[in-house]
Amino acid sequence: MTPSPFQLERYFAVHEFTARYLLCSSDPESMSITDLLAFEPGSMEGLGRLRLGYTEYPGAPELRQEIATLYKSIDMENLIVHTGAQEAIFSFVHSMLKPGDHMIVHMPGYQSHYSIAEAAGVSVSPWLARESEDWALDPDELETLVRAETKALLICAPHNPTGYLPERERFDAIVEFARRHGLWLFSDEVYRGLEHDPAARLPAACDVYEKAISLGALSKSHGLAGLRVGWVAARDRNVIAAMSTFKDYLTICNSAPSEYLASVALRHTGALIERNTSIVRNNLAILDTFFARHREILEWRRPSAGTVAFPRLKRGDAERFCAEVLEHTGVLLLPSTLLEYGNEHFRIGFGRRNMPEVLQIFDNYLREHGSK
Ligand SMILES: Cc1ncc(COP(=O)(O)O)c(C=O)c1O
Structure with a gap:
């Protein structure tokens, strides 16, 4: 039997490369081949010689x-x-x-x-x-x-x-x-x-x-x-x-x-992981302030590891909320319906360097529309 469609992937198939701002990705900041090979002298030439x-x-x-x-x-x-x-x-x-x-x-x-x-x-x-x-x-x-x-x-x-x-x-x-x-x-x-x-x-x-x-x-x-x-x-x-x-x-x-x-x-490994955890730690501190400011509508459970968290919307439904945020701001969130977990949560990703700017756009939207 064919597995049922992978709902998260189908959602990303539509939005990941068209949404202006991603705020639900689980993969952290990536890097270019040049930046990766800069860690190791001679590795660029080695790549060229690879059969x-x-x-x-x-x-x-x-x-x-x-x-x-x-x-x-x-x-x-x-x-x-x-x-x-x-x-x-x-x-x-x-x-x-x-x-x-x-x-x-x-x-x-x-x-x-x-x-x-x-x-x-x-x-x-x-x-x-x-x-x-x-x-x-x-x-x-x-x-x-x-x-x-x-x-x-x-x-x-x-x-x-x-x-x-x-x-x-x-x-x-x-x-x-x-x-x-x-x-x-x-x-x-x-x-x-x-x-x-x-x-x-x-x-x-x-x-x-x-x-x-x-x-x-x-x-x-x-x-x-x-x-x-x-x-x-x-x-x-x-x-x-x-x-x-x-x-x-x-x-x-x-x-x-x-x-x-x-x-x-x-x-x-050590250097790459340190690079990503420092982005994550910096973003988490910003998220703490953001969720404290919006505690009337959002419930924040601070994660202890990784690049994603699963806040709860205190009112309204998550699917509609995420669709409206995307439509008005271009910011992509992931509603919990796609993770088969009711319609009250959304996934937020904080592994990317541009998270503070994207969060600010989401923040502005909530300040304007949050009390509705
Ligand atoms: C928990 C978990 N397992 C596995 C995967 C798949 O990882 P990969 O991109 O290496 O196939 C993901 C990707 O989001 C994930 O979040």
């Missing part, structure tokens, strides 16, 4: 060696690189789950976390974040969701769209639940590294649990979404073998120039 043949199916060894340095218990044989995190999610579901299986999924969330599984005949139970507790997950609830057919638990931390990051104790309780029931723990960690307080960073799930699959990418923390480089890291080599076999029917191997650029980026 454009097929590359090794799990990802170039040089690239996998760099990715492995992000983990404690992973070497290059425990990794498979994909065309973005998105391809890896698709491949995991089709390689490791079968019709009739059941999966518990952290929600509200990224639609491919559940729509791909549903289309593959896997039943999905939402594990709902608790808004009143700053979007916290309650590990005790998991025992009420698990069934005999449950094969996997999917979490996303740091979370899109709420910016929630569990504390270590809660994360350990989630891992313990997965271990107790022998479940795959598919852990979407594409925003890992963008914790607003670096001390809050969680270990990668694959480093603490033998049946965890950690999903990583260069799209978010490194700000290089156009490279289309994502991967899974898993201690269980059967996962890597099954996903490799499936990848033969997807992209076969990755783009050679992207693999080269990705290797350079990974050698400068």
Whole structure:
């Protein structure tokens, strides 16, 4: 069965390249190839010399060696690189789950976390974040969701769209639940590294649990979404073998120039992430003031990690609100209807350098129309 349309992507297909101002993007500030290669003398010449043949199916060894340095218990044989995190999610579901299986999924969330599984005949139970507790997950609830057919638990931390990051104790309780029931723990960690307080960073799930699959990418923390480089890291080599076999029917191997650029980026992970977290921290301080000013109509739950948050509109409906803001100002927000979470919230993105200017346009609009 074909998965139901990816609503967020269909919305971006219409607006991302036509809206004057983006204020809901989850990918932070990107950079040019020249700026990226400036981190490493000689790399521009290296790119010019690169041969454009097929590359090794799990990802170039040089690239996998760099990715492995992000983990404690992973070497290059425990990794498979994909065309973005998105391809890896698709491949995991089709390689490791079968019709009739059941999966518990952290929600509200990224639609491919559940729509791909549903289309593959896997039943999905939402594990709902608790808004009143700053979007916290309650590990005790998991025992009420698990069934005999449950094969996997999917979490996303740091979370899109709420910016929630569990504390270590809660994360350990989630891992313990997965271990107790022998479940795959598919852990979407594409925003890992963008914790607003670096001390809050969680270990990668694959480093603490033998049946965890950690999903990583260069799209978010490194700000290089156009490279289309994502991967899974898993201690269980059967996962890597099954996903490799499936990848033969997807992209076969990755783009050679992207693999080269990705290797350079990974050698400068610290600098790239620092660049993005400093943009995020600066923007968050501005958002705090903005939401305090508009507290009569907007409810702000400050995120703890990543580039997005999910404020609530205290009156009116989010879809209409976002459409009106776009029409009057050219500022693009993302209504919660597209994330299948009622009609009261919208996603706001704060990873871009121009956020203060775009927010000012939104602010002016609210000052004029906010009380209506
Ligand atoms: C939580 C989450 N997972 C996966 C992806 C897909 O990432 P990529 O662009 O690397 O395919 C996104 C993109 O927005 C995301 O937010």
